[in-house]
Amino acid sequence: MGEQNKIIINNNELSFKSGETILEVAKRYNIDLPTLCHLKGSVPTGRCGICVVEIQGMDNLRAACATKAENSMIVFTESKAVVDTRKKVIKEFLSMGNHNCAVSRPSGNDWTHFQMKVQADDNSAELCPAWGDCRLQDLAYRYQVTGEKPAAPYQTDPMEIVNPFIIRDSSRCILCGKCVKACREIQVNDAIDFDNADAPKKIIAGDNKPLKDSECVFCGECIQACPVGALVEKDARFDRGWQEKKIKTTCTYCGVGCQIYLHVKDNIITRVTGVEGVAPNYGSLCVKGRFGFNFVSSPERLTKPLIKENGKLREAEWDEALDLVASKLSQIKKDHGPDSIGVLTSARMSNEDNYIAQKFARAVLKTNNIDHCARL
Amino acid sequence: MTNTIGDIETADMILVTGSNTTENHPVLSSFVKRAVKFRSAKLVVVDPRKIKLVEYADKWIRQAVGTDVVWINGLMHVIIKEALFNKTFVNDRTEGFEELKKTVEKFTPEHVEKITGIAKEDIIEIARMYATAKAASILYCMGITQHICGTDNVKSLANLSMLCGHMGKPGTGVNPLRGQNNVQGACDMGGLPVVFTAYQPVSNPDAVKKMENAWGVTGISTSPGLTATEMIPKAHDGIIKSLYIIGENPLVSDPDLNHAEKCFEDLEFLVVQDLFLTETAQKADVVLPSTCFAEKDGTFSNTERRVQRVRKAVEGPGDAKIDWAITCDIASRMGYPMSYNSSEDIFEEIRIVTPSYAGITYDRIDKTGIHWPCPSIDHPGTPILHSAQFTRGKGLFHAIDFIPPAEEPDNEYPLNLTTGRVIYQYHTGTMTRKTEGLNERAPESFVEITQKDADKYNVKNGKKVRVISRRGEIEVIVQISPKAVDGTVFIPFHYAEAAANRLTNGRLDPIAKIPEYKVCAVKLAS
Numbered sequence: 001m002g003e004q005n006k007i008i009i010n011n012n013e014l015s016f017k018s019g020e021t022i023l024e025v026a027k028r029y030n031i032d033l034p035t036l037c038h039l040k041g042s043v044p045t046g047r048c049g050i051c052v053v054e055i056q057g058m059d060n061l062r063a064a065c066a067t068k069a070e071n072s073m074i075v076f077t078e079s080k081a082v083v084d085t086r087k088k089v090i091k092e093f094l095s096m097g098n099h100n101c102a103v104s105r106p107s108g109n110d111w112t113h114f115q116m117k118v119q120a121d122d123n124s125a126e127l128c129p130a131w132g133d134c135r136l137q138d139l140a141y142r143y144q145v146t147g148e149k150p151a152a153p154y155q156t157d158p159m160e161i162v163n164p165f166i167i168r169d170s171s172r173c174i175l176c177g178k179c180v181k182a183c184r185e186i187q188v189n190d191a192i193d194f195d196n197a198d199a200p201k202k203i204i205a206g207d208n209k210p211l212k213d214s215e216c217v218f219c220g221e222c223i224q225a226c227p228v229g230a231l232v233e234k235d236a237r238f239d240r241g242w243q244e245k246k247i248k249t250t251c252t253y254c255g256v257g258c259q260i261y262l263h264v265k266d267n268i269i270t271r272v273t274g275v276e277g278v279a280p281n282y283g284s285l286c287v288k289g290r291f292g293f294n295f296v297s298s299p300e301r302l303t304k305p306l307i308k309e310n311g312k313l314r315e316a317e318w319d320e321a322l323d324l325v326a327s328k329l330s331q332i333k334k335d336h337g338p339d340s341i342g343v344l345t346s347a348r349m350s351n352e353d354n355y356i357a358q359k360f361a362r363a364v365l366k367t368n369n370i371d372h373c374a375r376l
Numbered sequence: 377m378t379n380t381i382g383d384i385e386t387a388d389m390i391l392v393t394g395s396n397t398t399e400n401h402p403v404l405s406s407f408v409k410r411a412v413k414f415r416s417a418k419l420v421v422v423d424p425r426k427i428k429l430v431e432y433a434d435k436w437i438r439q440a441v442g443t444d445v446v447w448i449n450g451l452m453h454v455i456i457k458e459a460l461f462n463k464t465f466v467n468d469r470t471e472g473f474e475e476l477k478k479t480v481e482k483f484t485p486e487h488v489e490k491i492t493g494i495a496k497e498d499i500i501e502i503a504r505m506y507a508t509a510k511a512a513s514i515l516y517c518m519g520i521t522q523h524i525c526g527t528d529n530v531k532s533l534a535n536l537s538m539l540c541g542h543m544g545k546p547g548t549g550v551n552p553l554r555g556q557n558n559v560q561g562a563c564d565m566g567g568l569p570v571v572f573t574a575y576q577p578v579s580n581p582d583a584v585k586k587m588e589n590a591w592g593v594t595g596i597s598t599s600p601g602l603t604a605t606e607m608i609p610k611a612h613d614g615i616i617k618s619l620y621i622i623g624e625n626p627l628v629s630d631p632d633l634n635h636a637e638k639c640f641e642d643l644e645f646l647v648v649q650d651l652f653l654t655e656t657a658q659k660a661d662v663v664l665p666s667t668c669f670a671e672k673d674g675t676f677s678n679t680e681r682r683v684q685r686v687r688k689a690v691e692g693p694g695d696a697k698i699d700w701a702i703t704c705d706i707a708s709r710m711g712y713p714m715s716y717n718s719s720e721d722i723f724e725e726i727r728i729v730t731p732s733y734a735g736i737t738y739d740r741i742d743k744t745g746i747h748w749p750c751p752s753i754d755h756p757g758t759p760i761l762h763s764a765q766f767t768r769g770k771g772l773f774h775a776i777d778f779i780p781p782a783e784e785p786d787n788e789y790p791l792n793l794t795t796g797r798v799i800y801q802y803h804t805g806t807m808t809r810k811t812e813g814l815n816e817r818a819p820e821s822f823v824e825i826t827q828k829d830a831d832k833y834n835v836k837n838g839k840k841v842r843v844i845s846r847r848g849e850i851e852v853i854v855q856i857s858p859k860a861v862d863g864t865v866f867i868p869f870h871y872a873e874a875a876a877n878r879l880t881n882g883r884l885d886p887i888a889k890i891p892e893y894k895v896c897a898v899k900l901a902s
Contacts, residue, residue, distance in 0.1 A: 163813075164812065164813030164814075164816045164817065165813050185410075185414070186406065186410075187402075187406050187409075188406055188409035188410055188413055188432075212817075217398075217402065217799060218817070219402060219403075234813075235813075245689075247687050247688070247689035248685075248687060249669070249670070249685065249686050249687045249689060250557070250669075250676045250678075250684045250685065250686050251557065252557050252668070252669040252670075252676075252807075253556075253557060253802055253807075254400060254401050254553075254554070254555055254556065254557065254679075254802075255401070255553060255554025255555060255556060255557060255558075255559055255560060255678055255679035256381065256401055256403050256404050256678060256679060257557065257676060257677075257678025257679070257680075257682060257684050257745070258403055259684070262670055262689040262690075264689050264690055267690045267691055268690070269670060269689065269690060278743070278744055279380075279381070279382060279682070279744060279745075280380070280381045280382065280403075280678065280680065280682065281403050284403045284406060285403065286402035286403055286799070287402070287799060287800060287814070287817075288799075288800070288802055288808060288814070289403070291811060291813055291814065292802070292807065292808050292811050292814055293670070293811070294810050294811040294812070295651070295652075295668070295806070295807040295808070295810035295811065296668055296670050296671075296690065297690075297693075298652075298810040300652055300653070300810065301651055301652065301665070301693045301694075301696070302650065302651060302652060302653060302657075302663065302665035302666075302693075302694075302696065303665055303693045303694020303695055303696060304665060304694055304695050305662065305663065305664050305665060305695070306653075306660075306662070306663035307661070307662055307663075308660065308661045308662070313653075313658075313660075313663060318695065318697075318705075321662050321664060322664075322702075322705050322706055322709055323709060324662055325620075325647050325662050325664075325706050325709075326706050326709035326710045327709075328618070328645045328661075329618060329620070329645070329647075329706070329710060330710050330711075332617050332618045332644060332645060336617050338597065339597075339599075339601070339615075340615065340616060340617040340618065341616070341617065341618045341619070341620070342601075342602060342607040342610075342616050342618070342619045342620070343619075343620045343621075343622070344604055344607070344619065344620070344621040344622060344624050344626070345562060345567040345622050345623075346558075346562065346567075346622050346623030346624050346699075347556040347557070347558050347559040347561075347562045348556060348557060348558065348623045348624075348669075349558060349562070349622065349623050349699050350558065350561070350669075350672065350674030350675055350676060350686055350699075350700075350719065351558065351561040351562075351564065351565050351674060351675045351676065351677060351683070351723070351726065352674045352675065352700050352719040352722040352723055352726070353622070353623075353674065353698070353699040353700045353703075354558070354561060354562045354565035354566075354567045355565045355566070355573065355700075355722060355725070355726050356699075356700040356703045356704060356714070356722060357567065357622055357699075357700075357703055358565060358566040358567050358572070358573075359591060359714070360703050360704075360706070360707050360714070361601075362566075362572075362578075362587065362591075362596050362597070363587075363591045363593045363596065363707075363712060364707045364710055364712045364714075366595055366596065366597055367597055367601055368569050368570070368578050368597050368599065368600055368601030369569060369601035369602050369607060369616070370566070370567060370568070370569060370601055371567065371568060371569050371601070371602070371603045371604040371607070372559075372562045372563075372567045372568075372604065372624065373556070373559075373604065373624050373626075373629060374556075374559045374562065374563060374568075375521075375522070375603070375604070375605060375888065375889065375890040375891065376604075376626075376629040376630065376803075376891075376893075
């Protein structure tokens, strides 16, 4: 036996850990191996057939996600056979549904004519909301594949729009099953499944009911997993991702401390996604953490200090408000002693805010009457 | 948490009690569900309500509300009697075992059944499951703590865990799930009346000296302060004259609200600093507009003690300012200049006076947070606590007897009320109720009740009913639900217009001063 745990991918000798799949090894070495249905943390199925690779000495191509790396294995990720197969798979996907993006060759040469035709063909009378943020479209460009108008009518169920968060459009679904895995194997909510395990035609919730009447709790894991335009966020469906800034931060709801990206355009949070591959949440979020941020730009936010006069609050400038607070607190401290004042700091604020609040109570007011809502 | 969130998936047995995990910590609940579904971990849920997590459990035990010390002592009785406890751990790492043994002696399965309503066979079965598991994790939340015996409940769980040596190793531990983003951090930072940062007691002269030196002041008080739940009643007594409330809404979240409102009337001067004109801010003499998490830089410390970055993504509205800058400005105007250029500047000061944070810097946590204690810059952080020894050296068993709830049902108020949250809303709703979609899913308050009790008290599903306690009344929609247990109703506390806390009891745990939100007596009237 030669050296242990060495695999050769595209003529590069690479080491691997026992039990790793070819896809995992390739990812670790930044080899760009395309996937559609693969979802980290779930059991790979090789269902979509995009990640196929050629292994020397084997007759058939193998799905890299579902094939374990073996010693002395010689793998090619972009051989002619691989590329031909991928092209075929991509063409099939493009042709199985309403994939009307620019990769479909227009019948005329006129761009406007093409756009008009797309709109007329599209039973939702819209361009695909995932345009520009679609893994299938990316692959169609990468492998220069054009789709054809589907021969048989594709899924023509109306779009599901009856819940406040998620739009489901089965006409754009490629049945890769990634959403089912996200729901079943990551969040373990089991709200959605294929309608038929052997010959699936669509993804259904419960016994084919709207999400709002199913076990779905709107965590949105399925949206984040969907590689195409079949599952999109209702409020953000027409946002163009490339116009947004993404800022990584920590969620402000429960104590789990999920790592999130706030997507921002024009000083507005347009949507929120989970940060993949990072503890503690590894990309997962809940309904509040994904959809509950309208409060930030709410018109009800306070924008000016307020002072109560004759029983009513009126707007004031900072100087007036802060001088009033400082003089009243100083006076009360002088008249009744430091322990006549209490400070309630907050479990919602940052460590820095809390530190300053307790320093203020202890060093300035000279009281230990400082507490927060931990018990409530 | 003594252990990490990721660690839950490595447990062989998970005991969840007093935590409606799928609704209050949904992402964390998926770790529990995956452990059960894909790693064959055993799950036991001890909860009076048939919560969603029960569907995933091997065993669901329904205790009478407020009887937690009894069933936990019952488990320890069985474990000691059957000699299933971890003798090595008990000998080497703990003290007080004999006292514990004596106390739990009377908690026979028969005795436990009588008080808790849990079948004696179930007590024996889960005792064996927990004691014989390779690694068993305990997860708990406010269902354990929000009782007059909350401290006792927590100590009892710690006893159980030490008895079986399920501590200090992966997949074990006693793990409280923090309900708000930075409860952990607010405590770590000394936002408590008896401790400075990192739990350094205000009664310790060395700690006081250290802070006085760091802050350049003298005369820091060494007497313990009042908790939030004490300050507000003390306003009524004329002892507290003024409150400066930052980012809290006690006039929805406090117990016995009708009384709390009266207390607020007695304040001489109230300052509220918040995002919104909350129920509490409306009572203020001065309201100061602050920025929210998305508008500031800083850090939060999560339930597993992981210190993580918060980054500014958008500008705040109008003249709103970051909380610390407002507080500093007040301090300066009171003759103690406080000024910092950035949140990071403050964090650098925190590191100096906070041993458990000393090794953490913004640079180090840029990509991934670090678990405290992290005493030095080259320390990797501490994902699992108590692995070699406890903070005090040996783990001390606390022999604990049972105290019944402060208010139990009687002829006039025949039902138990327990309060909590729903998945689509958060705390007093000041944030979540600004998102229409969440309101569409959970628009209004309700009282969850069994079919049997609904029939008994003649109330109809979907119809309004008045719920009345000795302290107040509210009107809510009846929701007949299989989650409920006969004799106990549940009401979420998010909704100010039908605030469950008009009903709750202000009686406190004598040590932690936590109110007994989880049990009080009510009646229904149409």
